[in-house]
Amino acid sequence: MKVDMKLGLKDVPGSLLWALEPISLHGGNIVSVLHSRNGKDPVSVQIGFRVKDQKSLDLIKKDMKKHTIHLTEILVEGRKYYSKKTLSIIFIGHIIDKDVLETIDRINEAGLVSSIDVLMPSPEEKSSVMLNIDVDNGNIKRLNKTILGICKEKQFLLIRSL
Amino acid sequence: MKTKEINLVIIGFGVIGKGFAEVLADKHDFLRANYGVDLKVTAICERDGSVVCKKGIDLDNVVELSLNNNLKAHENWTTLKSLDVINKIRSDIVLELTPSNIETGQPGLTHIKESLKRGMCVVTSNKAPLAVEFSQLQKLAKNSGAELRYEATVGGALPLINLRKHALQVNNINSVQGILNGTCNYVLTKMADEYVSMDVALKEAQNLGIAEADPSYDINGIDTGAKVVILANSLLGMDVSFKDVAVTGISDVTTEAIELARKHNHVIKLIGDVERLDVSPRLVPINHPLNVSGTLNAVTISTDIARDITVIGPGAGGKETSSSLFSDIIDIIRSK
Incomplete structure (x- = not known):
């Protein structure tokens, strides 16, 4: 399934890698990363990836929470799944x-x-x-x-x- | 252009009254040339008496006497009280410019009622009567066939009610919110810019004549609350009075809170939220149109068609507020 995830990251070195880790850990295939650097902190980042199933997505979300990553929106197959x-x-x-x-x-x-x-x-x-x-x-x-x-x-x- | 003579009575000759008189003296010929009106002030009422002159009062002279606290020395000074003038002297428009008393609405409330009952149009800058008895006054005006106009009650020089009437007719207004008190905005701006305490900022505002000797009416949000009532009734079609508004002032806002807000790219402003009938200090993003400095007022009107319209300008001052008074007066004359 195709997932688009919007998140806010602290503008410090390594924070993007830190955010991507749960996706790769649970078998996500990252297809795009869009960075919106407009001087604001947190920096708005949109990640597009593919995962096998809902269970994998739930594990990614859980780990992101553990990493204290600030998720603002998740779209699954283009439809809003979660918005904060x-x-x-x-x-x-x-x-x-x-x-x-x-x-x-x-x-x-x-x-x-x-x-x-x-x-x-x-x-x-x-x-x-x-x-x-x-x-x-x-x-x-x-x-x-x-x-x-x-x-x-x-x-x-x-x-x-x- | 044929000139139409319009007689005015001014009740209350404080900062706004004098500001109006000065602008009228200055703009009299302009108004005659552009709008075909000869505005003549036939009476000016103060607490202890009135200047009455059916031929028209020399405005420069009366302003000077009043500035020297010597109005009684005017050759046409009488002991007639404001209600005597309303009852005895026929005028086209009564300008009710007395100070606000939010608890009773008096003495403005009686002045407005008596003027309307006699079929005289009223233009006012006095918030309290409208905050206390908005719908009753509207009903009275409708029944008497006289107009009651009050652009100057909210936001000083800012055109809000007439903006809706003349430029946003097709729009539904969804919400209205903004900074409606110049004193609070000055104090909060000073605290943010110079990292001083509220006491210091307030003292400076008093020294500059921006804040009253007793600033509680402004600082506790009462003035903003009264304006919220007027905007709620006139722009959002509500039927509310002052007691319906939840009011929290700025007296407990600390320099630390202002510092925290700034660190996170925000400022703290006292916001009148008309849709929610709420007055409270709020976090405003630093790049938001409502982040205006000093004594400025700013109001955002959110509509379905034009979307967000923000009006920014001086929210107080005699001459500045007279701009709104003239807007109402010209409107009344045009509609006659």
Whole structure:
């Protein structure tokens, strides 16, 4: 089966090879790699390959997740198979004190926190945390509800994307 | 071209009132030559009295007196209050330019109602009456046969309501969102550009006369919320009032959050999201049309045919806002 996979890669040496490894490991035959280098990070990459069956594709996806590769879309025989969106948000509040791991776990029930960036002026003051969250298009409502619930409960100010 | 005389009454002679008077003094002949109208201000009402002159008030003189806090020295000063003027002096258009009180809508709400009841058209820059009783005022205007126009209530000089009316007629508007408060935008821009705290940015805005002595109305998002109500009712056909809008201001936005946003190619802006009836600080990509600096306002109208139209311009200022007031006045005159 013919697969087109869109992913976002960190603009660092070796990241493309790292992303291609699961495909070759599970018998995928790579036919094209399109790099969209427009100065943005992550860099958008589209890989076209052929695999034997659905099981092989599932193994590739699983390994890509292990490699923390950010998949945005998969087309199988030209039809959308899987599509994701990355939401960026900022929390302002006592995020670390109010069990940051629990916050991330709750978000991960609806999406997947793919990166986190924290600025803490001092332990007493409020910290600011930026999260990038990957989410299936069908799960966006659930994710928003989860985030709003966390903010209400832990008294965080939420800054959402447009 | 035959000239038509139009009598105006100005209620409220603050920054916008004086800005309007200055522009009218400057553009009077232009308006007569191009639109065939002789605009004459026959009364100017302030809190403690009014200047009334049926022949027309000398605008340069009255602006100077007002700037020197000496309006009472005008030869035509009377103790008539604004409601007395509305009831006793017949005018074609009443300009309601008093400050907004979002809780009651007063005194503008009564001024507008009484003017409409007497069949006088109203042009206003006062958000509060419309944010509080939008549909009631529309109904009153319809029943009285007088027009109520309010382009200047949202976005200062930005043409939004008249843009929809005159240039986007065939479009369905899907959403409207943008920066509707120049003070908040100035403060957030200052924090991002110079990495200063909100207190420092706000203090500078106050020193420059951009922010009020009590800036809570702007910083807490109330001003933006009132504008969201007006846009929701006028552009999206909703029937909502201020209490229907979820409002979060910018007072808790930290310099660290602004720094994080910048590191990830974003800025933080206070966005009025009209479709969602929401006002909150939002992450805006650095290359997005809504990323405007300083006191500028910017609004994106998303439509089915024209797609996204973004209007950017000064959201405040007496002379700038008068551009919208004149747009409404000329429209009323043309429709008569």
